[in-house]
Amino acid sequence: MRAWLARGSWTGLVHGGVQVGTSAVEVHSPGAASSVRYIALGLLVVVGLLWAALDAWRGLEDRGMVWFFAGLVAGPLAGLVGVVGRSWVDRTGPEALGPALTGGAAFTALLVMATAVVGLAVGGALPHPREVGSGEQRAGGPHPGTP
Secondary structure (H helix, E strand, O other): OOHHHHHHHHHHHHHHHHHHHHHHHHHHOHHHHHHHHHHHHHHHHHHHHHHHHHHHHHOOOOHHHHHHHHHHHHHHHHHHHHHHHHHHHOOOOHHHHHHHHHHHHHHHHHHHHHHHHHHHHHHHHOOOHHHHHHHHHHHHOOOOOOO
């Protein structure tokens, strides 16, 4: 499976699941809905940052385009999952599919891509374990225990 398809599918499912979860909170506990919405958005940002940073740290080839295509897959998938899931939670009908596949998908795609850019920058700046180990050996002389 291509890397962008896996990342796009999973982030799309997570974003759609978060939409359904926030709708469930709005239905069952309307007073907590505003704070849950911000917490959910923070969760989505953290997931994107960590995954993209891990990709950069591991040295994934062509990682910028991988995350670009992942955002394009995640947007419509999240919209579809969100509308289908909310139809069970708050009786959202098929009329919500149009806005979810246009404005909602664009927001999700942008959120995936923006967090990935920051995550790729952070992950690329982190020292790799092999670099740290070789740098310490050069600075400290021969490795302890060698004659």
